[in-house]
Amino acid sequence: MSFVEYGDTIKDGDTAIVFLGHESMFPVKVQHGSVTQTKYGVIRHSTDLIGKKYGSKVTCSKGGWVFILHPTPELWTMNLPHRTQILYSTDISIITMMLELKPGSIVCESGTGSGSLSHALIRTVAPTGHLYTVEFHQQRAEKAREEFREHGVEHLVTVTNQDVCKNGFGVSSIADAVFLDIPSPWEAIGHAKSALKAEGGRICSFSPCIEQVQRTCLALEESGFTEINTLEILLRVYNVRTVSLQIPDLGRAAEDNSSPGFDSSSPSPQGSSCANLQPGTVQFKSGVPLREVVGHTGYLTFATKSLL
Amino acid sequence: MEGGPSARIREGDCAVLKRDEVFKAVSVLRRRKIIFEKQWFYLDNAIGHIYGTTFEVTSGGNLQPKQEVEETSTETKEAGTDNRNIVDDGKSQKLTHDDIKALKDKGIKGQEIVQQLIENSTTFRDKTEFAQDKYIKKKKKKYEAVITVVKPSTRILSTMYYAREPGKINHLRYDTLAQMLTLGNIHAGNKMIVMETCAGLVLGAVMERMGGYGSIIQMYPGGGPVRAATSCFGFPKPFFDNLHEFPLSKVQSLLSGTFSTETLPAEPEENTLVEEESNGLSEEKQSSLQEAEEEPAPEAPMDINPTEEQDTMDISAEDVEFKENKEKENKENVREKQMKQWERRKKLQEAAALLREKNADGLIVASKFHPTPLLLSLLEFVAPSRPFVVYCQYKEPLLECYTKLRERGGVINLKLSETWLRNYQVLPDRSHPKLTMSGGGGYLLSGITVVLEKDKSDSSNPEALKMEEPSSKRCKLQDLPC
Numbered sequence: 001m002s003f004v005e006y007g008d009t010i011k012d013g014d015t016a017i018v019f020l021g022h023e024s025m026f027p028v029k030v031q032h033g034s035v036t037q038t039k040y041g042v043i044r045h046s047t048d049l050i051g052k053k054y055g056s057k058v059t060c061s062k063g064g065w066v067f068i069l070h071p072t073p074e075l076w077t078m079n080l081p082h083r084t085q086i087l088y089s090t091d092i093s094i095i096t097m098m099l100e101l102k103p104g105s106i107v108c109e110s111g112t113g114s115g116s117l118s119h120a121l122i123r124t125v126a127p128t129g130h131l132y133t134v135e136f137h138q139q140r141a142e143k144a145r146e147e148f149r150e151h152g153v154e155h156l157v158t159v160t161n162q163d164v165c166k167n168g169f170g171v172s173s174i175a176d177a178v179f180l181d182i183p184s185p186w187e188a189i190g191h192a193k194s195a196l197k198a199e200g201g202r203i204c205s206f207s208p209c210i211e212q213v214q215r216t217c218l219a220l221e222e223s224g225f226t227e228i229n230t231l232e233i234l235l236r237v238y239n240v241r242t243v244s245l246q247i248p249d250l251g252r253a254a255e256d257n258s259s260p261g262f263d264s265s266s267p268s269p270q271g272s273s274c275a276n277l278q279p280g281t282v283q284f285k286s287g288v289p290l291r292e293v294v295g296h297t298g299y300l301t302f303a304t305k306s307l308l
Numbered sequence: 309m310e311g312g313p314s315a316r317i318r319e320g321d322c323a324v325l326k327r328d329e330v331f332k333a334v335s336v337l338r339r340r341k342i343i344f345e346k347q348w349f350y351l352d353n354a355i356g357h358i359y360g361t362t363f364e365v366t367s368g369g370n371l372q373p374k375q376e377v378e379e380t381s382t383e384t385k386e387a388g389t390d391n392r393n394i395v396d397d398g399k400s401q402k403l404t405h406d407d408i409k410a411l412k413d414k415g416i417k418g419q420e421i422v423q424q425l426i427e428n429s430t431t432f433r434d435k436t437e438f439a440q441d442k443y444i445k446k447k448k449k450k451y452e453a454v455i456t457v458v459k460p461s462t463r464i465l466s467t468m469y470y471a472r473e474p475g476k477i478n479h480l481r482y483d484t485l486a487q488m489l490t491l492g493n494i495h496a497g498n499k500m501i502v503m504e505t506c507a508g509l510v511l512g513a514v515m516e517r518m519g520g521y522g523s524i525i526q527m528y529p530g531g532g533p534v535r536a537a538t539s540c541f542g543f544p545k546p547f548f549d550n551l552h553e554f555p556l557s558k559v560q561s562l563l564s565g566t567f568s569t570e571t572l573p574a575e576p577e578e579n580t581l582v583e584e585e586s587n588g589l590s591e592e593k594q595s596s597l598q599e600a601e602e603e604p605a606p607e608a609p610m611d612i613n614p615t616e617e618q619d620t621m622d623i624s625a626e627d628v629e630f631k632e633n634k635e636k637e638n639k640e641n642v643r644e645k646q647m648k649q650w651e652r653r654k655k656l657q658e659a660a661a662l663l664r665e666k667n668a669d670g671l672i673v674a675s676k677f678h679p680t681p682l683l684l685s686l687l688e689f690v691a692p693s694r695p696f697v698v699y700c701q702y703k704e705p706l707l708e709c710y711t712k713l714r715e716r717g718g719v720i721n722l723k724l725s726e727t728w729l730r731n732y733q734v735l736p737d738r739s740h741p742k743l744t745m746s747g748g749g750g751y752l753l754s755g756i757t758v759v760l761e762k763d764k765s766d767s768s769n770p771e772a773l774k775m776e777e778p779s780s781k782r783c784k785l786q787d788l789p790c
Contacts, residue, residue, distance in 0.1 A: 004497075006498070008667075019720060053692060054692060056758075067720055096490060097466075102516050103517075103521060124517065126495060199315045228734075230731070230732040232732065234727065234728040236726045238703070238726070287703050
């Protein structure tokens with residue numbers, strides 16, 4: 001296993017995802033002799049995990065079962081230990097595309113935070129690209145290094161513990177793209193520009209507040225960046241439901257019920273779990289939005305460094 | 309992989325022209341007239357410059373790198389505070405239509421025309437500073453024609469396609485495509501199955517993310533895969549070494565074990581053209597569509613024609629050997645045809661062998677077809693614990709697909725989703741969401757494959773459902789008045 005390369009079987013030292021059902025999952029470090037407790041009972045790594053195929057159903061001690069999944073940056077994002085607020089896959093996907101990342105790209109990032117975006121960036125630029133990530137919080141930087149080691153991607157990333165606004169990214173004229181997720185990105189624009197290649201590159205800054213965006217846009221313009229563009233992306237998830245709506249009783253005469261006006265209840269949907277389908281209802285499948293959804297994560301400002 | 313030394317515009321490159329927010333994909337050829345945004349020009353002078361260079365169109369359709377000009381905005385600025393005394397009498401601009409045309413015909417620079425328009429506007433000084441700004445911007449857009457030549461990328465091509473010919477890509481918005489690439493964990497080294505009818509845009513996006521590492525099997529309907537958009541990316545040749553294709557019409561026989569290469573589908577080239585045409589007819593913006601799509605295409609026919617012409621000329625010159633030559637040619641043609649067919653069979657066998665391993669690292673579907681049968685069949689070729697993503701322009705087919713996949717089993721973490729994209733204007737004291745936003749960019753159904761147990765179909769199915777849905781939700785479902 002590695003976060004940048006699929007493997008078929010679970011091995012000692014792997015990070016695997018235990019899937020309990022309906023978005024309930026957690027990561028586990030696979031170790032000989034180790035055990036993991038779940039609500040379905042105990043999983044014994046040596047016998048239940050090691051040597052099994054990723055995607056297998058594993059029966060726990062109480063008879064319940066779970067699936068063991070191969071780690072991906074997306075699953076990691078959903079399960080990682082938070083040390084900071086993190087970026088989720090919806091924002092990550094547009095960042096990756098708009099920064100034009102691909103195998104071989106050199107990327108600078110700050111701050112590293114909990115490493116949610118970092119894993120996705122590393123996945124995309126591997127095997128020939130590199131991520132230079134800067135985190136001013138020493139403990140977080142250390143923890144990120146440790147995770148990258150565990151996940152088999154340390155050769156693709158350099159973690160530097162310094163203040164990006166004061167000291168920059170520690171590299172110059174080598175990056176294809178720069179990403180900023182810091183409280184005052186406008187203070188790092190100059191460093192971002194010098195980290196980017198001479199022939200140009202792309203930059204992205206993530207900020208929750210519009211005032212931050214305004215200052216960033218001004219700084220970008222002053223530094224000669226072009227194609228400055230701010231956007232926001234929102235995810236809407238739908239629950240798939242079979243819904244029945246009752247036909248109101250408008251006091252139709254009893255003898256008239258042979259022609260109910262429109263085709264009600266008659267189309268019995270195949271595979272419907274509702275056996276007690278009553279007359280006078282209409283049933284249909286619907287994608288129902290969740291009751292409460294994320295309304296705002298942050299504004300994403302993109303720009304291009306053009307050659308001078 | 310790419311980039312680096314090839315940062316300069318070279319003859320034969322696939323490039324994208326950009327003017328403001330409008331893009332157009334072209335191939336860079338000498339003495340080839342290009343029409344873009346109501347202007348015509350030649351790209352000859354762009355060759356040798358670095359990608360990202362901005363050019364001005366000069367007389368005779370030549371391009372000239374734009375000089376960075378210092379804005380002469382430091383002169384004493386006069387501006388009003390509100391518009392209470394500005395009356396729209398249609399007479400504020402002292403220059404007439406003909407005057408402006410005369411200026412243009414004289415070949416006067418756009419910048420100067422804008423300056424003249426400002427000087428001859430009686431209301432300009434009374435406008436607020438913001439309104440003046442807006443006025444200048446609008447006029448600049450019209451009269452200062454600058455074109456930037458940029459390197460193609462998924463970002464640029466997917467934005468271009470969505471704006472210019474959304475019908476060709478089933479209205480797949482670029483942020484939705486971005487989601488697909490991420491949800492599908494597309495990266496170097498994967499063995500991917502791609503089924504798309506998006507002109508090859510989705511294929512190109514997957515190829516870009518894989519950087520030439522790993523393999524892709526493109527499933528195609530009809531006689532051959534459509535790759536008009538793929539060719540706009542200008543991928544290096546090695547990227548195509550591990551790109552395979554397999555006809556959809558052979559999937560069932562491959563799954564049942566009766567597959568053979570004896571009956572090949574019709575020649576790819578012919579069918580591709582037919583497909584293109586029929587697509588074009590149903591398209592609202594057909595003209596702009598062809599502009600972008602057909603330009604890279606002519607290379608193939610043009611390569612063939614000159615040699616044929618030469619052949620016929622040779623023959624007419626040597627009349628005596630005419631018949632002999634003709635026979636030889638026929639024999640050669642037959643042999644060539646056989647070679648071609650043999651080649652195609654071999655390629656088909658390779659693709660079939662790759663699929664038979666049933667260990668693909670992911671499945672991407674974005675087509676005009678109903679997704680359910682595609683998913684139910686193609687998922688057979690995917691290894692367990694791998695992501696799959698299906699795009700559909702409409703939500704309803706994905707609702708059905710969701711239900712059918714649940715019945716089939718072997719998938720978890722099913723999610724039906726959509727993204728909204730909002731663009732912002734950010735200017736000092738004038739920041740707000742842009743006035744218009746896209747109404748819809750399609751829907752995605754994504755999930756992860758798991759080991760499919762053959763015997764589980766009936767007995768343990770309820771348990772599987774229970775596992776996917778928390779008990780509280782199931783109760784709610786049953787509580788519904790049904």
